[in-house]
Amino acid sequence: MIAAPSQYYISPEEYLAREENSPLKHEYIRGEVWAMAGANDAHVTISLNMASALKNHLRGSGCRVFIADMKARIEKANIFYYPDVMVTCDECDRATPTFKKYPCLIVEVLSKSTEAFDRGDKFADYQQIETLQEYVLINQKRQRVECFRRNSEGLWVLYTYTPGSEVHLASVNFHISIDALYEDVTFTENEVEEKN
Numbered sequence: 001m002i003a004a005p006s007q008y009y010i011s012p013e014e015y016l017a018r019e020e021n022s023p024l025k026h027e028y029i030r031g032e033v034w035a036m037a038g039a040n041d042a043h044v045t046i047s048l049n050m051a052s053a054l055k056n057h058l059r060g061s062g063c064r065v066f067i068a069d070m071k072a073r074i075e076k077a078n079i080f081y082y083p084d085v086m087v088t089c090d091e092c093d094r095a096t097p098t099f100k101k102y103p104c105l106i107v108e109v110l111s112k113s114t115e116a117f118d119r120g121d122k123f124a125d126y127q128q129i130e131t132l133q134e135y136v137l138i139n140q141k142r143q144r145v146e147c148f149r150r151n152s153e154g155l156w157v158l159y160t161y162t163p164g165s166e167v168h169l170a171s172v173n174f175h176i177s178i179d180a181l182y183e184d185v186t187f188t189e190n191e192v193e194e195k196n
Contacts, residue, residue, distance in 0.1 A: 012078065016098060019080075025069070028080040036082065039068075042140040042185045043109045047084045049181050050107055050138070054087060057174050063089040063104075071099035072106060076128045084109045087172055090131060102131040104171045109138045123148070127156070133171035142187065143178050 009031035010018075018033075019026060025036045039047075051067040058065060065087050071080045073096075080099060083106045090102035106126055108118045118137060126135055135148040135156070145161040149170060161167045165178045 012080070015080065019071075020098065025082055027082060028078075030078045037113070039109075039111070040140075043084075043111060045184050046109050046138055046140055046181065047107075049183055050176075051085045053176050053180065054085065054105075054172065054174060058087065058172060061089070062091075063087055063172060064093070066100065072103055072126075072129070073099040073101045074125050074128055075101060077125050079125055081122065081125070083107065088131075089172075101129075103129060104131055104133045105136070105169060106132060106134075107136040107138065109140055111140065134169055136169065138181070140185070143182055145178065145181065 010033060011031075012028065015026070015028045015033060019028075026033045027036060028034075047067055051065055055065045065085065066083075067085050068082060070082070070086060072083050072086055073080050083103075085105075085107035086100060086103045087105040088100045088103045090104075093100040093102050108114075108122070110118055123135055126132055133150050137146045137148075139145070143163045145165075145167050147159040147161070147167070147169065148156045149159060151157050159168070161178055163178060167176050167178055167181060168174070
């Protein structure tokens with residue numbers, strides 16, 4: 001979650017060196033560094049549920065699951081983001097311990113402050129990753145998952161999952177019930193009313 005930018009341009013190398021020793025996480029967007037805000041209970045719970053289920057599913061496959069503290073590098077755009085959950089199956093990513101360049105799946109849990117960015121500019125940036133096959137947006141206010149899947153023509157097709165659905169992520173041949181994804185998430189009264 002992006003909060004505030006730094007005031008001057010720094011190189012990707014300088015960013016990586018600073019980030020290694022920083023007590024705070026920062027995303028890097030074309031020379032600007034943005035401090036990240038914290039997350040709430042629902043956000044963290046949903047991210048953990050997804051990452052845990054993916055980890056169990058992918059055990060022994062050679063694919064790796066990363067959560068929140070691993071950077072995705074978009075070299076073409078000169079950007080480093082911290083996705084909520086990311087999966088890479090590319091051996092080349094084993095050579096870079098602080099970021100991954102070849103994810104096949106990226107998941108972002110939406111929050112009020114980041115939803116427009118996650119749907120807009122961030123998604124446009126992620127589309128520049130040639131290995132990315134799916135981009136998943138998970139709503140934390142109600143049971144709703146949107147999976148954007150790249151088809152054989154390179155177009156992004158939307159698949160929506162709502163209460164009672166089973167979420168399918170084709171990039172890693174993964175299925176999870178929407179109830180399992182939202183396990184231990186408590187919706188407020190206003191959020192329950194929006195669901196009905």
